[in-house]
Every structure is written in C-alpha cells, then in structure tokens.
Amino acid sequence: xDAKADLxxxxxxxxxxxxxxxxxxxxxxxGLETISITDHDSVSGLDEADDTGKKLNVEVVxxxxxxxxxxxxxxxxxxxxxxxxxxxxxxxxDVFRKERIQRAERIVDKLNQINIPLKxxxxxxxxxxxxxxxxxxxxxxxxxxxxxxxxDAFNKYIxxxxxxxxxxxxxxVEETLQLxxxxxxxxFLAHPGRLVSEKMLFQIIKAGLDGIxxxxxxxxxxxxxxxxxxxxxxxLLESGGSDFHGGLKNDxxxxxxxxxxxxxxxxxxxxxxxx
Numbered sequence: 639x640d641a642k643a644d645l646x647x648x649x650x651x652x653x654x655x656x657x658x659x660x661x662x663x664x665x666x667x668x669g670l671e672t673i674s675i676t677d678h679d680s681v682s683g684l685d686e687a688d689d690t691g692k693k694l695n696v697e698v699v700x701x702x703x704x705x706x707x708x709x710x711x712x713x714x715x716x717x718x719x720x721x722x723x724x725x726x727x728x729x730x731x732d733v734f735r736k737e738r739i740q741r742a743e744r745i746v747d748k749l750n751q752i753n754i755p756l757k758x759x760x761x762x763x764x765x766x767x768x769x770x771x772x773x774x775x776x777x778x779x780x781x782x783x784x785x786x787x788x789x790d791a792f793n794k795y796i797x798x799x800x801x802x803x804x805x806x807x808x809x810x811v812e813e814t815l816q817l818x819x820x821x822x823x824x825x826f827l828a829h830p831g832r833l834v835s836e837k838m839l840f841q842i843i844k845a846g847l848d849g850i851x852x853x854x855x856x857x858x859x860x861x862x863x864x865x866x867x868x869x870x871x872x873x874l875l876e877s878g879g880s881d882f883h884g885g886l887k888n889d890x891x892x893x894x895x896x897x898x899x900x901x902x903x904x905x906x907x908x909x910x911x912x913x
Contacts, residue, residue, distance in 0.1 A: 641853070641878070641894070641895070641896065641897035641898060641899065642669065642670055642671045642672065642897070642899060642900050643670065643671065643672035643673070643897050643898050643899065643900050643902065643903045644665065644670055644672070644673050644674070644878075644879045644880050644882070644893065644894070644896065644897040645672075645673075645674040645676070645699060645701065645716070645718065645851075645877045645878060645879040645897065645898065645903070646674065646676050646703075646716065646828065646851065646854070646877075646878070646879025646880060646881045646882070647661060647665075647673060647674065647675055647676060647879065647880065647881070647882045647893070648675070648676065648677055648678070648703075648881075648882065648883045649661050649675055649677055649683045649687075650683070650765075651677045651680045651682040651683035651769060652677035652678035652679070652680050652703075652769040652771065653678060653769075653771050653773035653774065653883060654677070654882070654883045654884055654885070655883060655884035655885025656884050656885075657683070657686070658675060658683040658684075658686040658687035658690055659686060659690045661673075661675065661687075661882075661884075662687060662690045662691055662694055662696050662698065663690070663694065664893060665696060665893060665894070666694045666695075666696050668893055668894030669894055670696065670893070670894055670897070671696065671697065671900055672696070672697040672698075672699060672900055672903050673691070673696055673697070673698060673699070674698070674699035674700070674701035674716075674718060674879070675687045675698065675700075675701060676701040676702055676703040676716050676717075676879075677702065677703065677769060678703050678704075678705070678769055678771060679702070679703075679704060679705070679731055679734035679735065679738065679769050680702070680731060680735070680769040681700070681702055681720070681722035681727070681728075681731065682769075684698075684700050684722045687700075688700070697903075699718055699719060699903065700718075700719060700720050700721075700722045700823075701716060701717060701718050701719075701720065701823075702716070702717045702720060702722070702727075702731075702818075703715070703716050703717075703828060704716075704717065704734075704808075704809070704814050704817070704818070705734075705806055705808040706808050706809055706810060706811045706813075706814040707808040707809065707810055707811070708810070708811045708838055708841070708842060709838070711833070711838065712805075712806065712808060712833065713811065713827065713828075713830075713833055713834055713838070713842065714827075714828035714829065714833065715811070715814045715815065715818065715825050715826070715827060715828065716825070716826040716827075716828045716851060716877065717817075717818035717821070717823040717824070717825055717826075718823055718824050718826065718877070718906060719822065719823050719824060719906070719907070719910050720818060720821045720822060720823035721821045721822040721823070722821070724820070724821035724822065726817065726820050726821065727817060727820070727821040730809070730817055734769075734807070735769060735770075737806075737807040738769060738770045738771060738806075739770055741770075741804050741806060741807070742758065742761055742770045742771075742774075742775060743758060744804045745772070745775055745796060745802050745803075745804050746758050746761065746775070748801065748802035748803075748804070749779075749784075749795060749796075749802045752795075752801050752802065754779070754784050754795065754802075756775075756778060756779060756782060756784065760778040760781065760782060761774050761775050761778045762774075763778070764777040764778050764781070772792070772796050773788070773883075775791070775796055776788045776791035776792055776796060777791075779791040779795065779796075811842055811845050812845050812846075815845060815846050815847065819846075822910075823910075824848040824849065824875065824906060824909065824910055824913075825846075825847055825848050825849070826847070826848060826849040826850060826851050826875070826877045827839070827842055827847055827849075827850050827851060828851045828854075829851055829854040829856050829857070829881065830850060830851070830865065831854065831856055831857045831858075831861045831865075832854075832856050839868070843868075843872055843874070847874065848874065848875055848909070849869065849874045849875030849876060849877055849906070850865050850868060850869055850874055850875075850876065850877070851877045851878060851879065852865040852866050852869060852876045852877065852878055852898075853876075853877075853878025853879070853896055853897060853898060854878065854879065854881060854896065855880060855881060855889070855892050855896050856881075875905065875906050875909055876898060876902060876905075877898060877902075877906065878896060878897050878898040878902075879896060879897050879898075880892035880893050880894075880895065880896040880897060881896075
C-alpha cells in the first residue's frame with residue numbers, strides 16, 4: 639500500500655518535539671500528502687496546522703487522541719474529522735487539561751517522597767503546549783540529572799507500577815465515543831496491539847467504534863493482517879500512522895514509513911458524509 643497519509647502524529651501541544659508548522663513541513667519533505675495531528679487531549683495546534691497545510695498543499699485531517707477507561711484498563715481512541723471548535727469537546731478537554739496538571743502534582747509529590755527533589759516548575763518548563771504528561775516529567779528528570787534517559791525515568795520512577803506512578807483520569811469508552819461523535823468525528827481504536835486484548839477489542843467494537851488503527855509501528859505484519867481481517871469482517875474503517883513524536887522517543891525514521899493510502903482517507907471521508 640502506498641502510504642502517503644499518516645493519521646497519527648504529535649506536536650509540542652502534547653508530547654511531541656515539533657510545532658505543527660515544523661511537523662507538516664517535515665511531512666511534506668518525506669512525501670506525505672495527508673496528515674492528521676492527534677495530540678493527546680488537545681486540539682490547540684490545529685489552527686496552526688490548518689494554515690500550514692494550506693500553504694504547503696498538505697491536507698490536514700483535524701484529530702485528537704483521547705485516553706479512555708475500559709474495565710479499569712486504559713485504551714486510546716483517535717478522533718478524526720472532528721469539529722475542534724465544538725464547545726462540548728473543548729469543555730471535556732479542559733477537564734482533561736486540569737486533571738493532567740493535578741496528576742503531575744501527585745507524581746512530583748511521590749518523587750519528592752522518595753528523595754527525588756523535582757519541582758513542578760521544572761516539569762512545566764519542558765512543556766511548550768498545554769497538555770502536561772509523563773513524558774514532560776521524564777524530560778525534567780533527565781534534565782536535572784535524576785535519570786540517565788527518558789526510558790530510564792519511566793523504568794525507575796514513573797512507568798506503570800513504578801514508585802511514582804499515578805493513574806490517568808479517563809472517561810469511559812462509551813463516553814469517549816459519544817464525545818467524538820458529538821463533535822462530528824469518527825472514532826478509531828489506537829494501536830490495539832499494544833494495549834487491547836481480543837475480548838476487549840470486540841466489546842469496544844460493540845460500543846460503537848468506527849474503525850481500527852491497523853497500521854502502527856508496534857504492529858507486526860501478522861497483526862496488521864489480523865486487524866485488517868477484523869475491519870473487513872465488521873465493516874469498520876481502517877486507519878494507520880507513525881505515532882510520530884520526535885525528540886526523545888527515537889522515532890525519527892517512522893514519519894512517511896507507516897500509514898495508509900490517500901484513497902483510504904477518502905473512504906473514511908465518505909463514511910463521515912454517509913453518516
């Protein structure tokens with residue numbers, strides 16, 4: 639498949655390293671014709687992305703990546719073709735933004751309790767956007783010499799089950815799907831091979847999912863074939879992308895290498911119009 643569309647990327651408005659302008663310029667340079675910026679719990683970069691896309695003749699699909707809770711487990715839902723000025727969406731994202739700050743405070747408190755003298759101000763300094771997450775805390779830990787690397791920070795302190803771990807607040811899957819639908823978009827389960835059991839997958843499909851992110855760097859060729867089969871069996875839509883962040887995540891080579899065809903994006907658009 640000719641992957642000229644990447645529907646999973648991140649900017650400085652969540653945990654990416656590039657501004658929307660820098661990201662779309664880079665996307666253009668590697669031959670992408672369509673890109674979706676899917677920042678975590680944030681749509682703040684989409685105006686800049688839209689303006690840049692028009693100048694560079696790169697289609698920008700407005701998107702977002704939301705965390706959702708399913709039976710106590712965290713899953714990620716991608717929303718595409720959303721109205722990112724929707725008041726219901728913006729209100730929900732404001733709740734997420736405030737909770738992310740409170741979660742960061744709790745993590746920093748836990749770090750302090752184990753004699754890691756990190757300050758919240760150092761975490762904020764690593765974030766140029768408005769969606770604070772664990773990657774920013776990891777960066778602050780590295781910057782201040784408390785961890786050798788981004789991955790070391792997660793492995794020692796803030797990863798799942800580690801001493802300073804704090805669970806993220808999330809809406810239920812049903813609430814998340816309704817939020818995306820209510821803002822005029824379509825919902826896709828992100829990188830299910832990383833987070834989602836087979837039983838969970840079918841239950842989430844029943845909840846009203848529109849599609850699955852079939853192509854992702856974490857998916858083997860066998861997994862891609864498996865999820866493509868599920869998509870065809872249940873008349874779902876297929877998406878794909880690089881999950882590009884840049885910077886510390888060592889994913890410099892993935893942009894332009896993982897994604898879907900432009901015609902597959904048109905299939906998604908047609909489904910949206912048919913709805």
